[in-house]
Amino acid sequence: GAVVSQHPSWVICKSGTSVKIECRSLDFQATTMFWYRQFPKQSLMLMATSNEGSKATYEQGVEKDKFLINHASLTLSTLTVTSAHPEDSSFYICSARGSGRSFYEQYFGPGTRLTVT
Amino acid sequence: EDKVVQSPLSLVVHEGDTVTLNCSYEVTNFRSLLWYKQEKKAPTFLFMLTSSGIEKKSGRLSSILDKKELFSILNITATQTGDSAVYLCALVPGAGSYQLTFGKGTKLSVIP
Numbered sequence: 513g514a515v516v517s518q519h520p521s522w523v524i525c526k527s528g529t530s531v532k533i534e535c536r537s538l539d540f541q542a543t544t545m546f547w548y549r550q551f552p553k554q555s556l557m558l559m560a561t562s563n564e565g566s567k568a569t570y571e572q573g574v575e576k577d578k579f580l581i582n583h584a585s586l587t588l589s590t591l592t593v594t595s596a597h598p599e600d601s602s603f604y605i606c607s608a609r610g611s612g613r614s615f616y617e618q619y620f621g622p623g624t625r626l627t628v629t
Numbered sequence: 630e631d632k633v634v635q636s637p638l639s640l641v642v643h644e645g646d647t648v649t650l651n652c653s654y655e656v657t658n659f660r661s662l663l664w665y666k667q668e669k670k671a672p673t674f675l676f677m678l679t680s681s682g683i684e685k686k687s688g689r690l691s692s693i694l695d696k697k698e699l700f701s702i703l704n705i706t707a708t709q710t711g712d713s714a715v716y717l718c719a720l721v722p723g724a725g726s727y728q729l730t731f732g733k734g735t736k737l738s739v740i741p
Contacts, residue, residue: 546728546729553733554733555717555731555732555733555734556672556717556729556731557731558728558729558730561728605671605672607671618729620671620672620673621671622670622671623670623671
């Protein structure tokens with residue numbers, strides 16, 4: 513089966529610093545990757561969609577300058593939370609979809625829990 | 630306003646009980662409805678429903694979609710403690726998009 517990894521799984525950072533989260537597809541090429549955010553007791557909210565080699569498409573209300581997404585290769589996408597604040601503390605999950613795969617085959621990473629102090 | 634509404638939000642049952650989880654939606658132009666199980670980490674895929682009235686089964690889990698009444702149900706029979714999780718439904722919108730819209734989920738707790 514398709515495996516998606518995320519790193520780190522948990523990060524604590526100080527307010528004002530930047531944090532980078534990696535999302536990797538381990539055994540397939542991910543033409544599209546999605547970044548979600550999940551607050552406690554809330555559902556997954558799509559933040560942005562990234563296609564390899566092109567700029568990410570952000571959902572309404574998501575600040576593109578604050579959440580920088582880079583999808584530089586077919587197996588790696590990164591999300592950088594710049595100048596993090598406590599309200600950015602959340603669970604960030606990526607999913608990846610391979611080329612030629614049907615639309616429901618989005619494979620989710622294990623998630624990254626970000627705590628900003 | 631939420632486009633995908635799940636009910637109940639939380640449910641506690643005893644092992645062996647049968648549960649029915651509901652997912653109603655407002656969007657009419659969509660390709661499929663998906664069900665996921667989320668334990669402590671990322672969601673895992675359960676079912677994809679595209680056609681109305683056709684039941685999908687996997688072991689003790691089954692699901693069906695009613696496009697006329699705009700809802701789907703997920704049934705779990707003979708529940709086990711390992712079924713404890715948050716169950717999410719999501720809509721896949723129209724052609725050309727892969728962006729899922731999730732409901733808030735139903736938290737199921739199965740106690741021995």
